[in-house]
Amino acid sequence: MTVPVEITINGKACAGDVEERQLLVHFIRENAGLTGTKVGCDTSQCGTCTVQLDGVSAKACTVLTVQASGSSVTTIEGISDGVDLHPLQEAFWNNHGLQCGFCTPGMIMAANELLRNNPSPTREEIRHGLEGNICRCTGYQNIVSAVEDAAKAMGGR
Amino acid sequence: MFPAQITYHRAGSVAEAVQLLSSNEGAKLLAGGHSLLPLMKLRLAAPAVLVDIGRIEALKGVSASGGGITIGALTTHAEIASSDLVKQHAPVLAEAAALVGDPAVRNRGTIGGSVSHADPASDQPTVLTALGATFNVTGQGGDRSIAAGDFATGLLENALEENEVLTSISVPSVPSGAGSAYVKFPHPASRYAVVGAAAVVAVSGGTCSSASVVVGGVETTPARASSVEAALAGSDLGDAALDAAAAAVGGDLNGDPMGDVFASAEYRRAMAAVYVRRALGAAASRAG
Ligand SMILES: Cc1cc2nc3c(=O)[nH]c(=O)nc-3n(C[C@H](O)[C@H](O)[C@H](O)COP(=O)(O)OP(=O)(O)OC[C@H]3O[C@@H](n4cnc5c(N)ncnc54)[C@H](O)[C@@H]3O)c2cc1C
Ligand code: FES
Ligand code: FES
Numbered sequence: 135m136t137v138p139v140e141i142t143i144n145g146k147a148c149a150g151d152v153e154e155r156q157l158l159v160h161f162i163r164e165n166a167g168l169t170g171t172k173v174g175c176d177t178s179q180c181g182t183c184t185v186q187l188d189g190v191s192a193k194a195c196t197v198l199t200v201q202a203s204g205s206s207v208t209t210i211e212g213i214s215d216g217v218d219l220h221p222l223q224e225a226f227w228n229n230h231g232l233q234c235g236f237c238t239p240g241m242i243m244a245a246n247e248l249l250r251n252n253p254s255p256t257r258e259e260i261r262h263g264l265e266g267n268i269c270r271c272t273g274y275q276n277i278v279s280a281v282e283d284a285a286k287a288m289g290g291r
Numbered sequence: 292m293f294p295a296q297i298t299y300h301r302a303g304s305v306a307e308a309v310q311l312l313s314s315n316e317g318a319k320l321l322a323g324g325h326s327l328l329p330l331m332k333l334r335l336a337a338p339a340v341l342v343d344i345g346r347i348e349a350l351k352g353v354s355a356s357g358g359g360i361t362i363g364a365l366t367t368h369a370e371i372a373s374s375d376l377v378k379q380h381a382p383v384l385a386e387a388a389a390l391v392g393d394p395a396v397r398n399r400g401t402i403g404g405s406v407s408h409a410d411p412a413s414d415q416p417t418v419l420t421a422l423g424a425t426f427n428v429t430g431q432g433g434d435r436s437i438a439a440g441d442f443a444t445g446l447l448e449n450a451l452e453e454n455e456v457l458t459s460i461s462v463p464s465v466p467s468g469a470g471s472a473y474v475k476f477p478h479p480a481s482r483y484a485v486v487g488a489a490a491v492v493a494v495s496g497g498t499c500s501s502a503s504v505v506v507g508g509v510e511t512t513p514a515r516a517s518s519v520e521a522a523l524a525g526s527d528l529g530d531a532a533l534d535a536a537a538a539a540v541g542g543d544l545n546g547d548p549m550g551d552v553f554a555s556a557e558y559r560r561a562m563a564a565v566y567v568r569r570a571l572g573a574a575a576s577r578a579g
Pocket of ligand 1: 177178179319320321322323324325326327328329364365368390391392393396399400401402403404405406407408412413414415451455456457458481482483484
């Protein structure tokens with residue numbers, strides 16, 4: 135059976151008829167067509183599916199679409215104005231904070247919340263804030279440097 | 292991975308949730324979904340009906356209540372970790388909440404879901420048992436209260452009737468002059484507690500007047516360390532006294548020991564003494 139849902143994604147209302155068991159990450163990717171949000175582990179551990187749900191980071195593979203109906207979601211596509219990169223995106227690029235790039239959207243969404251709560255984190259605090267995000271390529275050093283750099287660019291120090 | 296087919300209801304109130312549970316055989320409550328949905332994806336749980344209580348505002352938030360605080364069942368780990376009321380009345384709960392999983396898990400996971408799930412590797416059941424908290428529930432038969440230590444009845448099993456909803460948790464304030472602490476050995480991948488130890492120690496006139504010590508992760512439900520508590524009472528809480536008290540925990544862990552590929556039952560028992568010692572050291576240093 136399908137049910138009607140409506141979720142505001144990146145400021146735009148997205149309506150659809152979905153199976154009640156559908157996961158939010160699939161609504162974002164398949165119904166809204168926003169494929170920046172990835173499915174990595176599917177077991178709630180890797181963080182590649184991280185989005186902002188009603189203002190806080192959430193793993194979209196562990197939320198039902200029906201649960202999120204009526205909520206607002208921001209995805210990686212929604213953090214910049216579409217012309218200039220967000221300072222975090224710029225900093226990941228400048229610091230070589232990615233290799234294959236699969237973890238990057240989730241890393242940036244998690245880092246965005248981290249910087250909102252703590253505008254000038256230490257390297258240790260950055261590692262702690264990204265605990266729910268796994269990268270299989272970089273070894274994390276450049277990711278931490280990128281977030282440090284973005285914090286400076288965003289005026290944290 | 293998808294859960295099996297479900298019928299989803301969003302409850303607007305506790306009364307509606309109770310009614311939906313009563314009229315749908317095998318229905319399950321959905322709070323943050325961070326324990327239930329992973330189980331459903333793995334087909335370890337397959338409820339036909341989900342009753343989502345996640346938007347019931349009356350179940351959210353922390354308030355002061357005679358001699359302590361009351362925490363709504365839907366209050367998230369993130370809210371508890373940053374709550375001034377929690378830090379003031381029961382700082383050990385905030386300490387433990389900040390150690391749950393990762394930031395996204397703490398944003399969605401609720402204290403009510405955590406205790407109802409009754410996973411021995413969870414943090415808050417251990418802490419709430421040490422604090423002597425009371426769980427307030429509502430069902431078809433009315434309201435009742437269950438002591439934290441009686442709530443988990445086995446691995447992933449709790450004392451709730453099928454139609455009951457945990458609505459809030461009453462936590463007595465840690466007495467002034469007492470120190471409290473929670474320390475855990477986090478699983479390296481999930482950060483669940485392989486072993487967790489909570490301690491509350493009260494001091495009067497330089498000696499320990501009372502102690503409450505509970506160990507999680509080793510048995511199927513949080514285990515009260517009565518031998519440790521007895522060894523602490525009347526002691527000076529010096530290093531030698533804490534060493535001796537922590538070593539006594541072995542005598543308290545005789546129930547159903549758990550072991551898995553990551554940590555055998557024997558290893559968990561050995562680590563229990565280590566983590567109880569750390570919890571006692573931290574709690575004693577904060578007392579007085
Ligand atoms: C990657 C990951 C890491 C984690 N790490 C930790 C950790 O380190 N420590 C830790 O303690 N936990 C950890 N958790 C679990 C997390 O804390 C969960 O959020 C919590 O255990 C369950 O809360 P929930 O609101 O998500 O419950 P749900 O998943 O919605 O529900 C869990 C169970 O409780 C029942 N239930 C929920 N609310 C109520 C209620 N009010 N009354 C009656 N029954 C109810 C449901 O029916 C279900 O059976 C982790 C989870 C994940 C996904
Ligand atoms: S896909 Fe959601 S946490 Fe890995
Ligand atoms: S860049 Fe490949 S997983 Fe992080």
